[in-house]
Amino acid sequence: MKTRAITTSSFCIVSLLTLGLGSAASAASGASGTSADKATIQRGALLVGIGGCADCHTPFRMGASGPEKDVARGLSGHPAKLHLSSPPKLDSDWNWAGSATMTAFVGPWGITYAANLTPDRETGIGGWTERDFLNTMRTGKHLGIARPIMPPMPWQALAGLPTADLKAIYAYLMAQPAVSNRVPDYRPADRD
Numbered sequence: 001m002k003t004r005a006i007t008t009s010s011f012c013i014v015s016l017l018t019l020g021l022g023s024a025a026s027a028a029s030g031a032s033g034t035s036a037d038k039a040t041i042q043r044g045a046l047l048v049g050i051g052g053c054a055d056c057h058t059p060f061r062m063g064a065s066g067p068e069k070d071v072a073r074g075l076s077g078h079p080a081k082l083h084l085s086s087p088p089k090l091d092s093d094w095n096w097a098g099s100a101t102m103t104a105f106v107g108p109w110g111i112t113y114a115a116n117l118t119p120d121r122e123t124g125i126g127g128w129t130e131r132d133f134l135n136t137m138r139t140g141k142h143l144g145i146a147r148p149i150m151p152p153m154p155w156q157a158l159a160g161l162p163t164a165d166l167k168a169i170y171a172y173l174m175a176q177p178a179v180s181n182r183v184p185d186y187r188p189a190d191r192d
């Protein structure tokens with residue numbers, strides 16, 4: 001249902017967007033054929049930048065002068081192939097920790113892995129509609145209905161954004177290169 005037709009009819013979609021009727025069209029777009037306009041994507045880039053999304057969703061690697069973002073894997077989440085050792089022992093003073101990649105986090109909530117935010121349909125959010133994205137950010141629940149999103153994902157800060165800004169973030173993410181990377185599942189804390 002997606003990209004090819006949308007790409008070839010982009011002229012019509014631009015007209016729809018101008019009339020403010022673009023949400024259905026952009027929800028129907030996918031990995032490579034985003035239909036959002038340039039200004040919306042630029043606004044999304046700004047918000048993703050100040051929201052620090054890449055600080056957790058882009059893996060870091062060790063560079064010559066310290067940790068640096070691995071831009072080739074931009075926003076693709078915790079690397080699937082990276083097998084981490086057991087997390088450090090935590091206490092009530094130091095009660096959470098992060099991996100060297102800045103994509104895995106352990107704390108009282110268990111272990112969370114930053115999600116793949118690229119438009120890959122299998123492993124990223126390429127299968128999400130714009131509505132799915134808005135519902136997730138507004139409710140703090142996966143797709144608005146499933147399990148609660150755990151720390152340190154700052155969904156509460158995003159929940160208060162105007163709808164147009166959340167749509168811009170979605171548009172920006174959908175306009176990024178798709179990276180295939182299946183992030184491990186959340187592991188809840190062991191309860192005694």
Ligand code: HEC
Nearest residue numbers: 051052053056112113114115141142143149150152153186
């Ligand atoms: C401090 C680290 C951090 C920052 C900053 C961050 N995230 Fe996350 N994000 C996470 C983690 C960890 C998860 C996985 C949470 C879980 O599995 O419960 C996640 C999950 C998500 C999910 C998937 C939710 C789901 O239901 O599967 C989306 C979408 C998302 N983040 C978008 C964003 C966006 C957009 C930004 C920037 C505005 C952002 N995140 C900033 C750490 C972060």
